[in-house]
Amino acid sequence: MTPDPLLQCRGLRKCFITRGREVCVLGSVDLAVRAGEVVVIRGRSGAGKSTLLGLLGGLERPTSGSVLLGSERLEALSASALASLRRRRIGIIFQSHNLLPSWTARENVEAALMHAGVPAGARRARAAGLLKALGLEDRLGYLPAELSVGQQQRVAIARALVNEPSVILADEPTGDVDPETAAEIVSLLTAPVHERGVALVVATHGAFPLDGADRVCHLEGGRLIGGDGLDR
Ligand SMILES: Nc1ncnc2c1ncn2[C@@H]1O[C@H](COP(=O)(O)OP(=O)(O)O)[C@@H](O)[C@H]1O
Numbered sequence: 631m632t633p634d635p636l637l638q639c640r641g642l643r644k645c646f647i648t649r650g651r652e653v654c655v656l657g658s659v660d661l662a663v664r665a666g667e668v669v670v671i672r673g674r675s676g677a678g679k680s681t682l683l684g685l686l687g688g689l690e691r692p693t694s695g696s697v698l699l700g701s702e703r704l705e706a707l708s709a710s711a712l713a714s715l716r717r718r719r720i721g722i723i724f725q726s727h728n729l730l731p732s733w734t735a736r737e738n739v740e741a742a743l744m745h746a747g748v749p750a751g752a753r754r755a756r757a758a759g760l761l762k763a764l765g766l767e768d769r770l771g772y773l774p775a776e777l778s779v780g781q782q783q784r785v786a787i788a789r790a791l792v793n794e795p796s797v798i799l800a801d802e803p804t805g806d807v808d809p810e811t812a813a814e815i816v817s818l819l820t821a822p823v824h825e826r827g828v829a830l831v832v833a834t835h836g837a838f839p840l841d842g843a844d845r846v847c848h849l850e851g852g853r854l855i856g857g858d859g860l861d862r
C-alpha cells in the first residue's frame with residue numbers, strides 16, 4: 631500500500647493583481663509528495679515554480695485551493711501558527727539564498743533555531759557541526775559576501791536542514807554553480823531523503839541533475855503535469 635502523501639495541494643490557484651490587471655500564474659495545481667520522495671518541478675522561467683514553492687511552504691496564501699502538510703491545512707492556520715509550523719517542519723532554500731548579509735555563515739544557520747527553543751550554546755554547536763559536515767569548517771565566521779556562490783548555497787542548505795524538517799523545498803538549488811558543485815548539492819539535498827524520509831521538492835528551469843528524482847513534473851500554462859503521479 632502506498633503511504634499517504636506528506637505534502638499535497640489540490641486545485642491550487644494563485645493570481646496577482648498587477649497594474650490593475652489580474653494575472654493568474656497558477657490555474658489549478660494538484661501535487662502529492664510522499665515521505666522519502668524526491669519530486670522535481672520543471673518549467674520555463676516565469677512558469678510559476680517559485681510561486682508554487684512559496685505556496686507549498688506557507689510563505690504565500692493561495693487565491694483558492696488547498697495545501698496540506700500531513701493533516702494540517704495551511705490556509706486554515708493563522709499567520710503565527712503558520713510561521714511556527716514552517717519553522718518546525720519545512721526547510722526552504724530560496725532561489726536567491728536570502729542569507730542575512732551582516733551575519734556570518736554560522737549565525738545564518740543558527741537563526742533557523744532561534745525560535746525553536748534551543749539554548750544558545752546548543753544552537754551554536756549544531757550550526758557549526760552541520761556546516762562542518764557540509765565542508766565549510768574553515769568558513770564559519772565568514773559573511774555571505776566573502777563566500778563563493780556554491781559556499782553560500784551550502785550555508786542556505788545548512789540553514790534549511792538544521793531543524794530536521796520533514797519537507798525540504800529547494801528553488802533552483804543548482805542554478806548558478808558548476809556541474810561538480812551541482813552534484814555535491816544534489817547529494818546534500820537527497821541525503822536526508824534517504825536517511826530520514828524527508829520529502830524533497832526541487833524547482834528548476836532545467837539545470838538540476840535529474841537522476842535522483844522519483845518523479846519529474848512539468849509546470850506549464852498554470853498547470854502541473856505529473857504532479858500526483860497519475861496524469862502523465
Ligand atoms: N508578487 C507578485 N506580484 C505580481 N506578479 C508576480 C509576483 N510574484 C510572481 N509574479 C509573476 O508570476 C509569474 C511566475 O513567477 P515565478 O513564480 O517567479 O516563476 P518561475 O519561478 O517559474 O520563474 C511571473 O510572471 C511573475 O511576474
Ligand SMILES: [Mg+2]
Pocket residue numbers: 679680681725801
Ligand atoms: Mg523561480
